[in-house]
Amino acid sequence: MSTKKTLFDKVWDSHVVHQIENGPDVLFIDRHMVHEVTSPVAFLGLKNRGIRVMHPEKTFATADHNTPTINQHLPVEDPLSANQLKMLEENANEYGISYWGLGHEKNGIVHVVGPEYGITQPGATIVCGDSHTSTHGAFGAIAFGIGTSEVEMVLATQCIMQPKPKSMRINITGDLQYGVTPKDVALFIISQLTTSGATGYFVEYAGDVFKSMTMEGRMTVCNLSIEMGARGGMIAPDETTFHYVKGREFTPKGEAWDTAMNYWQTLYTDEGAEFDKELTFDGSQIEPMITYGTNPGMGMGISKDIPNAADVQGGASTYKKSLQYMKFGEGDSMIGKSIDFVFLGSCTNGRIEDFRAFASIVKGKQKADNVTAWLVPGSHQVEAAIKEEGILAILNDAGFELREPGCSACLAMNDDKVPPGKLAVSTSNRNFEGRQGPGSRTLLASPLVAAAAAVTGKVTDPRELMEKELA
C-alpha cells in the first residue's frame, strides 16, 4: 500500500478511535457546534439515558436558525421559536456549554462565528447538526453536517460512527475573470457535477484559484460542497490560513501555537497520493453564475440561456416540473427577468467580504423601487466591520438597511419569508421549492449579482455596472 496520503486521510486517520470490520470508523470529534433547531431532541436523549456531555469544553452553542433579524433586544414573538431558544440556553447551562444566545456579542450564524473566534482550526474534526458545516473545511479541517441522533452521540461520547468516504480532488487552474467570485466558482462546480455528483465523497479543492483565494472565499466554496452531495470539502492550510487563525480567542497561544503549527504544516496532500476521483477545470472559463431551477445544480453562466430538457442529465419530467415551479421556459435568458427580493447573507455569503462586494456595486446608486432587500450580516463581528469600514453609510445612501445577524431568509424559519410566487435573488445556498418561504422562487447568485439586481430591479450582469464604474 502506498504511504502517500491525502490531506483528508491525514486528518481522518489521526482521529480514528476504533475501526469496526465491515462497518463504520469511530471518529473522535474535536469541535462540536450546536444550535437551537437540531439539538433539543438530542439533549432530551441524554436526559432519558441519564448521561452527561462528555466534553462540554469542546462544545459551543449559538442561536441562529430561527432568530428574528430585527428588534433582537425584544422578546422573540413566535412562541415555538422562543421555546427552542429557551431550551438551548437551559441545556447549555445544565451541561456547562458556552452559549452565545441572542443579544450576546459573539452571536451569529454558527459557521460564521466558529471561524471568527478561532474555534475552527486546521486539522480538526468539526461537526454540527447543519449540513453547511462543510464551511469549516476551508481551514483544512474535516467538517461535516450530522443528524440529531449523531448530535446526541457526540454530546454523549465525543465520537461519531461513519464509514470513511471516498476521496475526490477538484482542481481549478488559472485566474478568475473580473467579476467572478468564489460563489461563482462553487456554483460552476455544482452545475458541472450536479447535486449528487459528489455523493459518497469528501472533496479537496486545489489549484491556483484556491491558493489565491481569501479565507472568506474559501469558506464560501467549502460551504457549498454539500450542494453537490459531498460529505464535505477542504482546502490545505497555508500562510493565508495561519494568518487568519492567529490571535483569535480560541486559537492556541505561545508554545501551544508552535506545537499546533508543527502539526498544521504537515497538512497537505502528499505528492503522488491517489484520489478515487480527480477533476480539473479552467478557472478563466467561469462566468458570474445564476441558478434557474429548484436545486443548486441547475445553474449557468449569467449570459447563457436555460438549457432544454433534452440536453440535461437526469429525468426530463423532474426537470420540467422544476422549471414550471420557477415559471421559466426552456431557452429563456435570465438577463432582464424582473425580481422582487434580494437577500444578502447566510453562512455562504454573509461575511464582510460579501458586504464589501455588494457595496462596491450599489455605491452611488439607488435600490430599485420594486425590490425588497434584506441585508443580513452573518454575525455581530461582521455587523461591526460593516459599520467601521463605512459600508453601512454607502448602503444607507443607496436606500438599503442593515438587519441583525442570523440565518434569516436562507431557510425562512423566522419572519424573513419571501411571499408565494415572488422571485428572489439570494446569496444563500439553496433554491429548493419553498426554501425561502412557501411558494417562493429563488435564484442563487453571488453578492455582485445580487447587488446588480437590487439596483436595477432585474437580473443584470454585474460586469456591466462594474465596467461602467471603471470607465
Next chain:
Amino acid sequence: MAYDKFNILRTTAVPLPIENVDTDQIIPARFLKATERKGFGDNLFRDWRYNQDGTPKEDFVLNNPKYKGKILVGGANFGSGSSREHAAWAVYDCGFRCVISSFFADIFRGNCLNIGVLPVQVSAEFLQKIFAAIEADPNAEFEVSLEDQKVTILATGESEPFDINDYKKGNMTNGFDDIDYLLNIKENIQEFAKSTPL
C-alpha cells in the same frame, strides 16, 4: 434511542417518482420548531400535500387512498439537502419503515439508519420495475428482507440484492443504536481524548 427491530417487511408501497427530493420538501423548515420527536408525520411533504389554506392537494400521492404501505419509493438522489433528521422522523412517523430509491443522499441515508428506517438502494432499472408494478396494481406487495439483503416484487418474483454494512445490519436487526455501542467503548474514547492535540 433504541428503536423497533427490523427483520422482514412485506407490504404495499407508495410511489413518488420524482428525482432530487430534498429534505426541505420532505419537511419544510417552518415545521422544525418542536423540541420533542413527535407529530412530524403530519407535515411530511407538507407543501406538496396541502394547499396553503391547509386543504389536501388531491393529486398528491399521499392523499390518494389507492396508495398505502410501509415502503416509500422515491426517485434518484432522494433526501438531498439539509441534514435535518426531522425528515427521517417525518417519514417514520407517517408509518414508513423502508425507503427505496436508486440513489440516496448521504446524510439522509445515515439519519434513516440511525432511527430504524431502512434505506434500500436498488439499480435504476429495478426501481423502474417497482414503479411499474405499483402502477399496474396499487395493491402489489413487496418483500424487503434485511437478513437476506434482498428486495422482491412479489407479483413477478423478481428480486434484487441491496448493500448494508454488517454493523448497521446488526443494529437494525437487534434495535440497537450507535450510542449503545459508543458507551461500551467509553474508556477507549477517554484514553484517546488524552492524546488529541486540539
